[in-house]
Amino acid sequence: MSKVSLTKISEILGMSKSTVSKALNNYADVSPGTRKKVQDLANELNYKPNIFAQNLRSQESKIIGLLMPEIVHYFFSTIISGVAETAEKYGYSVIVAQTKDDYKNEIKQLELLLDKNVDGILLSLADDTIHFNHVKDVINQGVPFVLFDRTSKLIDCNKVVIDDVKAAQMATQHLIDIGCKKIAIIRNQLKSQGTIDRHKGFKKALLENGMVYDKSIDFEGRDFSFSAGKIAGNKICESHKDVDGIFALTDLMAIGALEALKEHNVAVPDQVSVIGFSNWFLTQITTPHLSTVDQPGFEIGKAAFNLLYQEIQNKKNNVKEASKTIVIPTTVISRDSTK
Amino acid sequence: MSKVSLTKISEILGMSKSTVSKALNNYADVSPGTRKKVQDLANELNYKPNIFAQNLRSQESKIIGLLMPEIVHYFFSTIISGVAETAEKYGYSVIVAQTKDDYKNEIKQLELLLDKNVDGILLSLADDTIHFNHVKDVINQGVPFVLFDRTSKLIDCNKVVIDDVKAAQMATQHLIDIGCKKIAIIRNQLKSQGTIDRHKGFKKALLENGMVYDKSIDFEGRDFSFSAGKIAGNKICESHKDVDGIFALTDLMAIGALEALKEHNVAVPDQVSVIGFSNWFLTQITTPHLSTVDQPGFEIGKAAFNLLYQEIQNKKNNVKEASKTIVIPTTVISRDSTK
DNA sequence: GTGAAAGCGCTAACAT
DNA sequence: ATGTTAGCGCTTTCAC
Numbered sequence: 147m148s149k150v151s152l153t154k155i156s157e158i159l160g161m162s163k164s165t166v167s168k169a170l171n172n173y174a175d176v177s178p179g180t181r182k183k184v185q186d187l188a189n190e191l192n193y194k195p196n197i198f199a200q201n202l203r204s205q206e207s208k209i210i211g212l213l214m215p216e217i218v219h220y221f222f223s224t225i226i227s228g229v230a231e232t233a234e235k236y237g238y239s240v241i242v243a244q245t246k247d248d249y250k251n252e253i254k255q256l257e258l259l260l261d262k263n264v265d266g267i268l269l270s271l272a273d274d275t276i277h278f279n280h281v282k283d284v285i286n287q288g289v290p291f292v293l294f295d296r297t298s299k300l301i302d303c304n305k306v307v308i309d310d311v312k313a314a315q316m317a318t319q320h321l322i323d324i325g326c327k328k329i330a331i332i333r334n335q336l337k338s339q340g341t342i343d344r345h346k347g348f349k350k351a352l353l354e355n356g357m358v359y360d361k362s363i364d365f366e367g368r369d370f371s372f373s374a375g376k377i378a379g380n381k382i383c384e385s386h387k388d389v390d391g392i393f394a395l396t397d398l399m400a401i402g403a404l405e406a407l408k409e410h411n412v413a414v415p416d417q418v419s420v421i422g423f424s425n426w427f428l429t430q431i432t433t434p435h436l437s438t439v440d441q442p443g444f445e446i447g448k449a450a451f452n453l454l455y456q457e458i459q460n461k462k463n464n465v466k467e468a469s470k471t472i473v474i475p476t477t478v479i480s481r482d483s484t485k
Numbered sequence: 486m487s488k489v490s491l492t493k494i495s496e497i498l499g500m501s502k503s504t505v506s507k508a509l510n511n512y513a514d515v516s517p518g519t520r521k522k523v524q525d526l527a528n529e530l531n532y533k534p535n536i537f538a539q540n541l542r543s544q545e546s547k548i549i550g551l552l553m554p555e556i557v558h559y560f561f562s563t564i565i566s567g568v569a570e571t572a573e574k575y576g577y578s579v580i581v582a583q584t585k586d587d588y589k590n591e592i593k594q595l596e597l598l599l600d601k602n603v604d605g606i607l608l609s610l611a612d613d614t615i616h617f618n619h620v621k622d623v624i625n626q627g628v629p630f631v632l633f634d635r636t637s638k639l640i641d642c643n644k645v646v647i648d649d650v651k652a653a654q655m656a657t658q659h660l661i662d663i664g665c666k667k668i669a670i671i672r673n674q675l676k677s678q679g680t681i682d683r684h685k686g687f688k689k690a691l692l693e694n695g696m697v698y699d700k701s702i703d704f705e706g707r708d709f710s711f712s713a714g715k716i717a718g719n720k721i722c723e724s725h726k727d728v729d730g731i732f733a734l735t736d737l738m739a740i741g742a743l744e745a746l747k748e749h750n751v752a753v754p755d756q757v758s759v760i761g762f763s764n765w766f767l768t769q770i771t772t773p774h775l776s777t778v779d780q781p782g783f784e785i786g787k788a789a790f791n792l793l794y795q796e797i798q799n800k801k802n803n804v805k806e807a808s809k810t811i812v813i814p815t816t817v818i819s820r821d822s823t824k
Numbered sequence: 825g826t827g828a829a830a831g832c833g834c835t836a837a838c839a840t
Numbered sequence: 841a842t843g844t845t846a847g848c849g850c851t852t853t854c855a856c
Contacts, residue, residue, distance in 0.1 A: 151849055162827040167851060177825055197602045198541040199849035202832050205537060209548070209580065209601065217566045218766075220557070226565075227556040230582060239601050241548065242581045243569060262548065262578050263536045372770045401770055408772060427557075428767045431711045431740055433747060490833055501843045506835060516841055538833035541848050 150193045159183060170195075201263075209239050210454060211259035214270040215247040215296070220426040221443045222270070225294070228447025229268060236455055238265070247273040253280045266290035266454045271298060273338060290457035294450040296340065304457060305471040306450045308441055310340050313476040314347025315354075317421050317439045318393055320478045322355050324485055326391030326419055330363035332378040332403055333395040334370045344395050344423065363389055370395060375402025382418075383410035390418055391484075397422035397429050397438055404432060404483065419484040434482030445474050489530045498522060509534075540602075548578045549793060550598035553609040554586045554635070559765040560782045561609070564633070567786025568607060575794055577604070586612040592619045605629035605793045610637060612677060629796035633789040635679065636810075643796060644810040645789040647780055649679050652815040653686025654693075656760050656778050657732050659817045661694050663824055665730030665758055669702035671717040671742055672734040673709040680709075683734050683762065702728055709734060714741025721757075722749035729757055730823075736761035736768050736777055743771060743822065758823040773821030784813050 156166045161180070169176045169184035170193075176184075187193075201207050212229050214222045230240045241264060245252040252272045259267055267289060269281070278301050285291050285303055294306040321329050331348050334341055349359050363386050367374025375394055382389050383406055394400035400422030407414055414420055414434055422429060422438040429436035449472050460467055495505045500519070508515045508523035509532075515523075526532075540546050551568050553561045569579045580603060584591040591611045598606055606628060608620070617640050624630050624642055633645040660668050670687050673680055688698050702725050706713025714733055721728050722745060733739035739761030746753055753759055753773055761768060761777040768775035788811050799806055 152851095153849070163850080164828080164852075165826055168826090171851085175825060180825075194600070196541075196849050197600065198537065198544065198546070199832090200851085202535075202537040202541045202834090202848085203850055203852090205832075207537070217569065218559070218562045220559075223557045223562045226581060227583065230556065234582075234597065239580045239582070239597065241578045242565060243573075243578070244566065258573070258578065261533070261536065398770070405770070405772055428770070431737070431744070431767070433744055433772075491835095492833070502833090503835075503844080504842055507842090510835085514841060519841075535833050538848090539835085541832085541850090542834050542836090544848075 150188075150191045151196065152193075155184065155187055155191065155193060159187060206265050207263050208237055209241060209262070209264050210451070211241045211243065211262070211264040211267045213243045213245060213252070213255050213259065213267065215245055215272055217242065217244045220428070221295075221424055221441060224443030225270075225447040225450075228444035229451045230447075231444075232448045232451040236451075238451075238455075245272040249275045249277075256280055256284060260284065260287075260289065264289075266292070266458050268292050268294060268450050268454060270294050271296040288461065290454055290461055292450050292454045292457065294446055296338065298339070302469050304453045304469050306446050306453060307471060307473055308446070308476050309473050310343030311347040311350065313423070313439050313441070314344035314393070314395075315351040316347075316476070316478050317423065318348050318351035319355070320437070320480065320484060321391040321393060321419055321421060322351065322357070324415075324419060327357075328360075328363070328386075328389050329357075329391040329393060330365065330378075330382055330386065330389045331393050331395070332365045332367065332375055332399045334367050334374065334399075336366075341395060348393055362386070367399065370399055372398045372402040372405075375399030375404075376406045377402070379403035379406025380410070383407060383412055392418060392420045394420065394422050397424045397426040397436060400436055400438070400483075401428065401432055404434075404436065414483050415485040421478075421484050425479055429479075429481070432483075437481045437484040438479050440477045440479050442474060442476070449474060489527075489532045490535065491532075494523065494526055494530065494532060498526060545604050546602050547576055548580055548601070548603050549790070550580045550582065550601070550603040550606045552582050552584060552591070552594050552598065552606065554584055554611055556581065556583045559767070560634075560763055560780060563782030564609075564786040564789075567783035568790045569786075570783075571787045571790040575790075577790075577794075584611040588614045588616075595619055595623060599623065599626075599628065603628075605631070605797050607631050607633060607789050607793060609633050610635040627800065629793055629800055631789050631793045631796070633785055635677065637678070641808050643792045643808050645785050645792060646810060646812055647785070647815050648812050649682030650686040650689065652762070652778050652780070653683035653732070653734075654690040655686075655815070655817050656762065657687050657690035658694070659776070659819065659823060660730040660732060660758055660760060661690065661696070663754075663758060666696075667699075667702070667725075667727050668696075668730035668732060669704065669717075669721055669725065669728045670732050670734070671704045671706065671714055671738045673706050673713065673738075675705075680734060687732055701725070706738065709738055711737045711741040711744075714738030714743075715745045716741075718742035718745025719749070722746060722751055731757060731759045733759065733761050736763045736765045736775060739775055739777070739822075740767065740771055743773075743775065753822050754824040760817075760823050764818055768818075768820070771822075776820045776823040777818050779816045779818050781813060781815070788813060 156163045169181045243255045292304045297305045365378035425438045425440040495502045508520045582594045631643045636644045704717035764777045764779040768777050
């Protein structure tokens with residue numbers, strides 16, 4: 147690597163290491179002449195400070211850890227992108243890791259990140275994480291820590307989320323606004339907070355518009371996949387011909403429903419309007435293009451890093467702040483599947 | 486962080502730091518009794534070695550850098566996943582960064598990675614990178630370095646690629662095998678090596694089957710997007726009704742073409758068969774499901790890390806090896822858009 | 825304005 | 841089997 151050390155420069159110049167260090171770091175108490183001499187030589191020799199030594203002194207790495215359920219996942223990849231780009235502005239790099247939605251793995255990955263002495267951690271909880279001691283341990287160790295997207299009320303820390311209730315309510319309201327009278331919902335089991343909240347928002351919208359929530363057109367899939375959506379779509383086509391609007395809790399489910407409707411020759415949006423959730427890339431290339439709720443991953447990632455950065459600063463300055471939760475706004479994106 | 490240092494343990498136990506260090510690292514020349522005493526106390530105090538100190542001593546970080554054109558990109562995200570999972574097995578973590586397909590940014594990101602003293606770098610070249618001094622500099626500095634997917638013959642280093650010629654040839658052969666007589670190709674400009682090679686493979690397949698390459702049904706889009714594919718698809722429907730097979734160099738283009746065919750009421754695969762390239766997730770949820778060429782990102786990432794790891798070992802042991810190029814096999818995936 | 829010296833926490837060559 | 845010592849490369853008092 148860079149063989150030129152501070153010591154080497156100091157020897158060549160016949161000065162002490164400390165003077166060289168100060169000159170390089172633009173300290174005030176170095177004469178302009180000395181400073182110039184040092185900096186010129188440093189440039190000439192292409193001097194790069196040894197980060198390992200700096201890290202040891204400062205006890206910080208300028209690296210943060212980003213841990214989430216899946217890497218191969220449109221939404222989470224937009225988060226990586228948002229975190230990485232924001233981190234870069236502050237001189238931080240990002241180690242990326244995934245839990246594969248597995249609790250045990252989450253514990254392990256968290257451990258690995260700590261072992262690398264990251265300056266802070268960003269985490270989106272695994273689906274099956276219901277105990278939080280591993281997370282609380284990290285926080286109690288004083289490691290700057292922010293939860294994003296999949297969070298838990300049982301953990302006291304900074305968080306970045308969207309308002310699922312409101313987002314789902316707006317999506318449903320959109321269907322109502324364009325004239326839907328009989329709206330079905332396609333969802334997965336009411337387990338994760340996100341699903342629960344979206345379901346809540348759906349019912350809230352119906353209620354506020356004087357519509358009844360009809361349990362028979364509330365479809366629960368075994369997951370939130372394309373095929374779960376298709377199965378529900380098929381049921382709608384076969385047994386609930388009066389349905390004129392579908393709210394699917396994920397884009398994948400919505401696209402599955404779209405396919406079922408197509409196969410039953412039900413026109414979208416003329417007979418049935420469909421709206422999804424997340425604004426994945428693929429919603430722009432379905433036929434018809436899918437209306438959805440934009441869940442801005444890049445913004446969430448950006449906000450999460452900023453919050454973490456604030457925590458890192460606070461830690462350095464020994465200030466304690468109460469935990470906050472930042473809510474990133476979502477918007478309904480109206481495309482060709484609703485009208 | 487962990488306040489328990491080696492020194493602290495040695496003081497408590499009244500031994501020297503070196504003995505404690507040896508005991509902890511299971512050196513042979515420590516008495517079993519001592520070893521146990523040390524390890525027990527270390528466990529009790531939850532001792533974690535300070536990585537910064539270890540890094541400084543060993544001059545290695547056990548972190549590698551992964552730099553690629555885009556993070557929000559199905560194929561590249563599978564690569565991240567493959568790299569991260571493989572790296573973990575060897576105790577390495579992965580810093581992820583993107584160039585946004587910009588040459589200047591590639592230089593900058595490479596610099597940032599070096600500044601973090603990563604033990605090695607994995608790079609997939611930006612589209613508009615035509616000078617390679619920044620890359621050669623890294624290699625000449627002795628930093629373990631592997632190029633993957635988007636590589637260049639002008640750089641001498643280890644590489645992981647697919648055989649684009651062969652893959653395209655197989656895709657075309659698949660169309661021929663199912664009876665296509667008039668095959669159009671949809672591509673972007675013949676700039677990147679990947680595009681050039683796929684184009685070559687296409688023509689090779691035609692030639693080997695005694696078919697003529699017809700320039701009038703070789704469609705060049707301005708990029709490799711959905712809309713570029715759709716534009717080409719429209720032209721085919723309007724002016725080349727005898728086309729019965731389409732090979733699109735990317736899945737996105739293929740899906741665009743699919744949409745055009747649909748709008749012109751051309752039946753797929755009955756009238757026209759369509760095959761894409763890459764096996765992005767979304768090919769599984771189009772109607773009809775898209776046949777494609779699997780470009781296994783996870784495997785590529787895995788191979789790239791393994792190669793890099795080998796280089797890291799070689800560097801430690803002062804052995805030099807000639808550069809190799811690993812070719813990851815691709816397969817044609819036949820779905821509903823070809824028959 | 826400059827330099828000497830200590831120390832961050834660890835490992836390893838070299839005694840003993 | 842254990843301890844001494846030096847050193848990785850940097851920053852930061854503190855003295856001059």
